[in-house]
Amino acid sequence: MKFIPATSLITFVCSLLVFPMTSNSQNQNAFEHANENAAFLRCGTKTPTENEAALKERHFNNLRGKPNKPGGSSYVPRAVGSITVSVYMHVITSSNGLEGNLSSPDIEEQISVLNTAFSNTAFTFTLASTDYSANNLWYTAGHNTAAEAQMKAALRNGDGDALNIYTNNMGGGLLGWATFPSDYAANPVNDGIVVLFSSFPGGSASPYNEGDTATHEVGHWLGLYHTFQGGCGGSGDFVNDTPAERSPAYGCPIGRDSCTKGKKAAGVDPIYNFMDYTDDSCMFEFSVGQALRSDEQSLIYRGL
Amino acid sequence: MKLRSNAALLILMLLSFLFEISAQERLMVPTYFNCKRDLVTSWTGVVSNYIRHTNMLYLEVSTDANTIEHILLKFDSQEELLMQLYMTDLHFKKSDWRKIESEKGVLRNEIGVTVWLCDDKNTKALINWLPR
Numbered sequence: 001m002k003f004i005p006a007t008s009l010i011t012f013v014c015s016l017l018v019f020p021m022t023s024n025s026q027n028q029n030a031f032e033h034a035n036e037n038a039a040f041l042r043c044g045t046k047t048p049t050e051n052e053a054a055l056k057e058r059h060f061n062n063l064r065g066k067p068n069k070p071g072g073s074s075y076v077p078r079a080v081g082s083i084t085v086s087v088y089m090h091v092i093t094s095s096n097g098l099e100g101n102l103s104s105p106d107i108e109e110q111i112s113v114l115n116t117a118f119s120n121t122a123f124t125f126t127l128a129s130t131d132y133s134a135n136n137l138w139y140t141a142g143h144n145t146a147a148e149a150q151m152k153a154a155l156r157n158g159d160g161d162a163l164n165i166y167t168n169n170m171g172g173g174l175l176g177w178a179t180f181p182s183d184y185a186a187n188p189v190n191d192g193i194v195v196l197f198s199s200f201p202g203g204s205a206s207p208y209n210e211g212d213t214a215t216h217e218v219g220h221w222l223g224l225y226h227t228f229q230g231g232c233g234g235s236g237d238f239v240n241d242t243p244a245e246r247s248p249a250y251g252c253p254i255g256r257d258s259c260t261k262g263k264k265a266a267g268v269d270p271i272y273n274f275m276d277y278t279d280d281s282c283m284f285e286f287s288v289g290q291a292l293r294s295d296e297q298s299l300i301y302r303g304l
Numbered sequence: 305m306k307l308r309s310n311a312a313l314l315i316l317m318l319l320s321f322l323f324e325i326s327a328q329e330r331l332m333v334p335t336y337f338n339c340k341r342d343l344v345t346s347w348t349g350v351v352s353n354y355i356r357h358t359n360m361l362y363l364e365v366s367t368d369a370n371t372i373e374h375i376l377l378k379f380d381s382q383e384e385l386l387m388q389l390y391m392t393d394l395h396f397k398k399s400d401w402r403k404i405e406s407e408k409g410v411l412r413n414e415i416g417v418t419v420w421l422c423d424d425k426n427t428k429a430l431i432n433w434l435p436r
Contacts, residue, residue, distance in 0.1 A: 053370050143329065144436075171393075172392065172393065172434070173331055173332055173334050173393060173418070173432075174329055174330070174331060174332075175329075175330040175331065175332050176329065176330050177328060177329040177330070178328060180328075205332070208332055213330055216330050217330065220328045225328070226328060226369055228369050229369050229370060230369065230370050230371065231369065231370075231371040233371075234370075246345075247345040247346065247347060247369075247371075247421075248331075248345055248346055248369075249342075249345065250333050250341050250342070250344040250345065250346075251333075251340070251341030251342035251343075251344065252341075252342060253342035253343070256342075277330060277331060277346075279341070
């Protein structure tokens with residue numbers, strides 16, 4: 001893989017518009033990362049508006065910082081384990097019931113994994129109910145599909161403080177997805193996480209079968225971004241104690257250090273963090289900053 | 305009864321389109337990407353700039369992680385290029401171009417991709433097209 005400076009790349013690409021390319025025997029990949037000057041490197045495409053994440057963060061900061069609110073002068077982060085989250089488990093199987101099944105011990109083990117993972121945060125998780133649906137359409141429902149919307153409309157329980165976990169076999173290389181606390185008010189029925197059933201502890205989705213997909217998605221549900229959010233630049237994941245990361249890590253690349261510039265570049269990549277993409281066996285921690293952010297986000301947007 | 309059911313599905317489709325933002329995912333490394341796992345990374349997002357010529361393909365990807373990434377593939381033949389492309393995790397066929405392009409070299413709107421990269425200096429990047 002060869003890195004090409006962004007300016008050279010864009011000059012080259014723009015020149016193609018004027019001088020059609022002749023045959024070239026060399027295959028070459030080039031990638032360049034985002035930077036503050038990206039707007040100047042777009043070869044005629046429109047400059048993006050301020051991104052949604054930054055707008056949401058501004059809104060979050062407006063809501064917090066008031067007395068008795070998170071970030072305010074009299075606000076005290078809540079104690080470890082002091083908030084109990086009710087979990088509504090929705091197991092989706094194929095219509096014949098043969099695929100996608102999870103037993104009560106499987107589900108209890110997943111809840112246990114969540115409680116261990118979040119043990120340095122304010123949250124504990126307790127199973128409120130489990131239901132089973134045999135439905136081929138829901139069993140393969142992907143992200144942002146009509147089937148997902150239909151499934152959630154039929155099954156979702158509780159208010160913004162209720163964690164709804166749907167398990168299915170979504171395909172498309174996905175292990176799961178989640179909604180953010182800040183989205184609850186606009187679309188409460190969509191709220192929750194969807195997880196590949198075989199990613200539950202002891203499932204067949206090795207090396208993603210220790211239950212940490214649910215942990216990762218619950219992290220989003222409580223307001224955490226990926227550790228590679230924003231790449232090396234900007235505010236990243238809006239948490240101070242997670243070093244910036246250029247792009248997701250897979251496997252368990254000990255010592256990976258993908259950012260050398262930027263205000264959060266110091267430190268190696270947070271590959272052990274639950275909010276990266278590394279293998280389940282590699283991820284085992286939430287940072288103190290993430291614990292605080294999840295506390296604040298869940299209080300403001302979920303009333304948890 | 306079936307008509308009402310279809311109408312409800314249509315409304316749900318519309319709602320899912322309107323609220324198509326904000327969820328975040330976790331990806332697994334696809335089995336067809338032959339790279340040591342520790343060296344893998346990926347970009348997932350929407351293609352925001354696209355140029356395809358006889359011997360090159362250039363993409364700019366606005367990623368879900370809020371970065372802008374670029375990739376340039378050079379190749380001697382279309383067959384060589386097709387080896388680096390997938391369509392929703394299946395081998396890309398010549399007939400798939402019309403699923404992502406409105407005319408030759410012109411990409412349709414809202415075409416998603418995941419680009420798989422290997423930091424071993426040998427393994428070629430793969431582009432998995434994910435029309436949204």
